[in-house]
Each structure stands twice: as structure tokens, then as C-alpha cells.
Amino acid sequence: MSQHEYRDMLPGHAEFRLPAPAPAQRVNGRRPIPEVPVAESSAVQAAGDTVDVWDQRVAKGLAFLRRRLAGSYEVDDFGFDPELADALFHPMLKILYRDWFRTEVLGIENVPADGGGLVVGNHSGTIALDALMLTVALRDKHPNDRHLRLLGADLVFRMPVMSELARAAGATVACNPDAERLMTSGQLVGVFPEGFKGIGKRFADRYKLQRFGRGGFVSAALRTGTPIIPVAIVGAEEIYPILADLKPLARLLGVPYFPVTPTFPWLGPLGLVPLPSKWLIQFCPPIPTAHLTEFADDPLVVYNLADQVRETIQATLHELLEKRPDPFGP
């Protein structure tokens, strides 16, 4: 090879092409190589210098900032701000979802493509990260990118800042009028009937479902004829293992429990970093309720259905735990 030939091969010359990268492979939900869709890369190459990615990004970011500052965005009756959720909350949570917890989602085909649905899950993990990860999973994996509308405890809505973040992300107070209104308007509603009993339980009780309350979620689903989709979430129990609960301190602070974990409160703010457990989320086949609408006030039907949902989630949790022998595995 002559020197001229060699110089022409160096980067910067139009005819020089780097060898094509090997196709990206998914390894446990983590993407070792950023996936570049083939069609897009060829389009960029064909267009050459005319498409300036950074210019587009800057323009998009500035337009977003301008819309926010001018107040020209839409908010629904519950305070849900889809633009803010998609532009800010989801990208941030997705880092946790994909890279930190390496979440795998199973059975997404059990979630209805459109129309109302009540997603009922097991609750764990000291702070309700599992609810947020479930939201990201549905937005990320569902073919129609569905938003999950969470029902939260009134404690969340009592706290300033927190309440507004929750509302902007699509959550509302857990009460039957709100749940029924969301379901009749064709939204996917997420509920965790265990409540604080679930997220505040000791590490020793992990993956043991707590009591499901009075089954208010079932009567809301029955009244609107909305299918119930049980979902089992494995992984949230290990993020902040609760070794002890300082009840007097909790009472003093007005919170349902005060957790002591291996890292909190010993390491201070560092104790707030969740442990990187491996997460599995399994959606179970939906339970239709349209034929039971007249039994919404029948305690026996409501209780039996709540029990069926509870048993389904518990059985699925055991299955998932067998699939995941090592809580902190890949």
C-alpha cells in the first residue's frame, strides 16, 4: 500500500467507512451497545451533513422550555401532565428501571390494548418504587405505550411538592370515585391493595402478601365492569431490606413506619440509594368482571374475587422467585 492509498483510508475522507458494528444483543434488559436502528443510520448517511442532530436536540429542548414557561401545555382533571411525564419523569426513572434494576417484563400481552383496566400488584420496598417501575414498564413495553394511573395513599397528597409530583405523573387519591372515573374514561389504573402494610413489612416477611383490605378496588372494578389484571413484582423487596421498624419515632414523625435497613439511617443520604436487585414483573391473564356488575355491593363476591386476585399474585410470585435464584444476579 502506498502512502497516498493509506492516507485516503484515514477517517475524514468521504469514501472511508468504519466496519459495520455487530448487531446489538439484549442481555437481561441491559443494552451493552446502544441500539441503532438500521434504517435510521442509513438515512443519516444518505442525508449527509444536512441533518444536524444536535441542532434538533437544542431546538427541541428550547421549545419544551418555552412551552413550560408560557404555560401552554394541557393537564387533565386529575392534574396529569403527559408532556412533563414523558419528557422528564420517564427518562429519569428509566435509568433506574433498565440499568440499575435490569427489569424484565413478562406477559405484557395480558394488558388490554385499549380501554379501562385495573392493574393490581403486590407492594413492597419501603418507598413505593415498585409503583413507579410498573408505570415505566407499561410505558416502555406495552405496544400502545399506555400510561398507568396510580392510586396513592392520602399521605402522599398531604405532603407538599410530593403531592404535585404525584399528580403530574398521573396519580390520584385512592378512593372509589376517582378510580371509577378513571376506569370509565378508559384509563389503566394501578392499585396496591396492601398499602403501607406491604411496603413497610420486614425483610423476613418478603414476598408474603399482606391482607388486601376491604377489597374496595374489586367493587370499583365490578361497578364499572373493568377487567382486573393481577401483576407480580419481584425485586422490590431487596432494594431497602427493613431489619427493624422504629415505631415510636414513626409516630413522632407522623409516618406509618420508620425503617432501619442495612444502610439507612447509618449512611445518611447514601442510605437512600436502593440496592441493585434484579427485578421481574409478570402480568397475569386479566380477570373479566363485566358479567358481575350487579354484584358490586355483594361482600361475598367482592371478597372472593379479591382473594382470587391475591392467590394469583402469590402463586406468580413463587414462580418468579424460582426463575430468579440470586436476588442480585444479572
Next chain:
Amino acid sequence: MVTSPPSVVVVTGVSRYIGARVAARLAADPRIDRVVGLDPHDPPAGLLGLLDGVERIRADARAATEAIADLGAEAVVHLAVTSVPDPQHGGRAAMKEQNVIGTMQVLAAAQGTTRLRKIVVRSSTAAYGASFRDPAVFTEDTEPRAVPRGPFARDILDIEGYVRGFRRRRPEVSATVLRFAPMISSSAETSLTRYFSQPLVPTVLGRDARLQFVHVEDALEILHRSVTEDHPGTFNVAGEGVLMLAQAVRRAGRIALPLPESALSTGAALLRNLGVEQIGLDQIDLFVHGRVVDTTRLIREFGFTPRTTAAAFDEFIKAHVAGSTLTADRLAAAERTILDGIRRVRAAAEVSVAESAPAGRDQP
């Protein structure tokens, strides 16, 4: 049920904007023979022109009881409900006197009037109280979960209580209770429009309330229809859709000044002592909890859809451009300037790279 419009209508609270406007509208309606305005105060000069076709009786609520009976009123429109204490007319004590005792006496008078067929009472969405366990959207059947802190909201609960009693005692009279969201328009002056007209708008730190407004003209239309048509029951009157408080402040081109709730309450109390009524506990409750109502029943029953909250607020903004700083136009101009600036800098950097790169390569 009678469906013909009543011939004699008594309107209370005609010294205030809404009362005067409703009385004027009813007087202009040819189906109604006689419109009588009751008010203990004389209307301000600005409203006198509206009240040409309206007989005015200057009387307080007690004297009014006789007037309502003597006139043989077929319909009573009770609008003498004030939301903010007026320091010129005796402050909060007079406000409570007018709202609660006044309503009691008007309803007592109405109860004794044999020809009465219809009563329309102005209420407010404040009737739903303010609690953290409240559902996000109130229907007419939602019961308040906590007694509200604001004086106006408490008055409203009392007023609705009296109307319930009236309904029990005179079931044949069609009683319409209209729960209005805060009213807004290009010209109306309320405590909330004054609040949004300030260049620096105090808000509650860490809270962003969901607000709804109703356009004054739509409120008048609903009031008019409830007099001329028969719509017994309780109805939410609001524009569809929601504006967040911060969003509303931004759309108005104002700058929000978030203050802790305690500081805001103290500041409001201090200002109140100085005789400046900007925001009271009613507003703070609203700004902490927000308030959204379902208007399905109103739209179905009245066959009338008020303009949306966003549209009503837009009209208000257009009339209050003065005092705004961060308008949409200025933000768009700033966006263009920044974008052009970044493009110029990047273009300059690329040119310099292009100039230096071949030079560097040609070096042996």
C-alpha cells in the same frame, strides 16, 4: 311542574355586579313582567345604568321578607352572597350577617309566600370543602369530608343547609342551587381577577392547585335559564378542563412567588388587618387543595355548555395584558435569540475546526 316563566321575579344583591347584571337581563326578557331588586345598599354609579328597567327596593333582609310577600313574587333569585369581606360595608361580620342571616331571612320570606314557584340560590364550589382525602373531581353528590377553614366556604355550607331545610318544607317549590366555580371575564372584578392581575403573584410553595373558572356571561346565561325554565336540583357550574395555578400564572405572563403556606397565611392576616383584602383562607385552601367539578349534570339538564376554563381564562388575559412580564411572545423571541446564538457559535466553531484541520494535516 309549571314551565312558563314567572311574571314577578325578586332578585337580591343588585348592588353588586352579578346581581345587577342578572336583574338587567331578566328585565330585558319580555316574558317576565316585573323584576324587583332588593339590596340594603345603593348600587355604585357604574351599575346604575344597568338597573333602568328594575324596580329597586333598598331594604335589609328583615324588611325584605315583607317585600317578597307583598309583591307576590313567583320567583326569588338569591344572589346576595358575598365571597370576600368588604371593608366599606362592615368587613367579615357584615359579610356573615348578609350571607347566613340574610339567606335565612330570604328563605323564611319565600317559605311564607304562597305564589312562589321557584327559588334560585347562588352557591359556590367551595361547598365541597377542602381535604386531602377528597376525590379529584367532585360531583353534586359528593359530601364535604372536612369543614373548610375559609369563612366564605363555611357560609356556603350554612346557606346550602338552609336550602335543604326549605326544600323539605316547601317541596312543591322548584329550588335550584348553582355551585359556581370562580367567575372570570375580561371586565368583571373579583378577588381572584385582582389576584391574577398583580405582576408578582404569591402562590403556596410546593403546591400547584387544579383550578376551574366559569365565564361571567355563561354564569349569567345559566342563572337566566334557571329562572325562565324549570331546573330543580343542585348543579355545578364551571368551564370544562383544568388549569394548574402555576400554569394560569404563566399564561397570564405573571411571575409566581411561591411562599410557605404559613407565611402566606400570616401575610394575608396582616394585610387583612391593614384593610387590604388580597387573599384570605378561602383562597389559600383553594390553592393548597385545588377544586375540580363534574359538569355533566349541568350540561345535560340545561342543554348549555359553558366555555372551557382555558377559553374563559384566555379572555381574561387578553384584557389584562398590562402588568405582565413573561408573555408568550417574549418567550418565543427569547427562544429564537438563544437558538440563533447557539447556531452562530457552533457554525463559527465548525469553520475554525475546518480551517485548522487541513492545515494540520498538510504539515509533514
